[in-house]
Amino acid sequence: MTRPEAPLTSRTRMSQVVLIACALAAFIAVTALASLLLSIAVEGTGSLSWKFLTSFASRKAASAGILAPLAGSVWVCAICAFVAIPMGIGTALYLEEYAKKSRLQGIIQLNISNLAGVPSIVYGLLALAVFVRCFGFRSGETPLSFSVDWSAMRILSPGDPDSLWFIQIPFGSGVLAGGLTLALVVLPIMITASQEALRAVPKSLRQAAEALGSTRWQVAWRVTLPAALPTMMTGAILSISRALGEAAPLLVIGGFLMVMQTPTNLMSDFTVLPMQIYNWSGRPQEEFHRIAAAAIIVQLAVLLTFNALAIFVRQSFQKPLQS
Template sequence: MKFANTTVPQEVQKENSPQLSKRQIWNKVFKGVCFTATAFSIAMLLILLVRIVTQGAGFLDWGLLTNFASRNAEDAGLLAALAGTIWLMLVTAPVSFILGVGTAVYLEEYAPRNKFTNLLQTNISNLAGVPSVVFGLLGLTIFNRLMGMGASVIAGGLTLSLLVLPIIVVASREAISAVPTDVKHASYAMGATKWQTIFRIVVPTALPGVLTGTILALSRAIGETAPILVLGALTYVASTPSNLFSNFTAMPVQIYNWTGRPQQEFQDIAAAGIIILLLMLLVMNSIAVFIRSKFQKRF
């Protein structure tokens, strides 16, 4: 049995050779651009970290965590700001997690597929890119003035919850939609109701992705300054919050205040405060990675 000759004629090879060479050149150019962008980003991050560590490492001591803010750089500390940040997260984390995951479950499992839900999902995705100062104005209007909460811890926590809620909803929806349909059908075949399937199968399976989105959103909230300043958070507080309606300050606000001082000592203390803030973010992300790995092994 004879096979047809599949050899490409030399004329066709000559015509395709310049096009192939041109594609290879563009491929190398694009690869070089991507590598340059990555290297530039990493270099800027390393320069920033080295600058902060070398400037603020010498001012890291126990007094920085136990002293209140002061006009004297030698006596200035982050106690009120650190306590205010913790109080804010105690409000922001549960509110945003419950509302965000609940909204994602409704949109994925219960909401009908129509124009209204499509519009709602599009608006939620767009809200994730709205500047944070807009949420500060919203919190100032609703929580501070309309509801009479003032510049309190609960008003700040609810404002930050509005800020991170769209991010949690989007991340949770993607994690829930990634749950295999066969797993749901198997649960229904065993006689489970829809609520039991969602509560015992869907949410636990999607929990690693949900926690990742939540931790990243809270990491953004813990470093936000504009919404808290617009809300009316104080730049100088000589006490820690005692309840949800106490006045407060936060670490980003305190660091912002120090960087505006002309004295070099306050600039160095601000760098030390940034190091502490970065360590807090590192701990939060480490906890998220631990929880993710634990649930991924289980499910």
């Protein structure tokens, strides 16, 4: 049987067309990003200074700085990391190592996939009800307040607002509520990343540990977790850099505040870099646009540092798991 040959010229032509189309797409994407960065750099570098980093907000653009949003971002992201990383890893461990193939696992998995697609502003609404207002607990009254005195190991009630461990219930729109809100936003990402990390651990290692008589927890603690940790950390850092860029859910829980101090405890009012950028760029005066651009440069620098850290962790701690 003879088979007619496909004409070679049309095949090569097709290949070239695809090549050009892909190159064009890549070029457009890179140009858009480059022009964005360039315009921000041109507009913002003039306003960047040590004073800009260490001053509070002001009604005059010339004397305004980003100390409060910078400190607010650090506080909120630290709380977010503290909550989201252990919870994300714990959930992933449960789903991958314990509840494998159970009905419950299917339900939870479906929910996590759905949650990852929920717009972050919806998390803001949830957080407003749960964290800021605590389901209306003591609404209209003075909040329940206490502080923990670790040196004397006792709880003071009512709390001392100057203490670092001052807690109010409901939380109000302080850094604690902000951090928990962001933890909600990044939790699905953190869980998924940790699950991927656990799945990448070769089955043969689990079997080796099981065959030696490990309990499930021993398998997880001594074999699976150590092997998956570098990948999990990469996921964690990327989750936190996502949290660093969120403005919408925080706007819902607190609105924009002109904060004139850095947070001192978990109940302190705060603002974050993206909210400050949003606020300044929305003002009519040209000077504020310039300092908004400067704040964007700071934000990008922090983000790039985080991403570089993620790459560094991945490169230096990832050991080969199999020969």
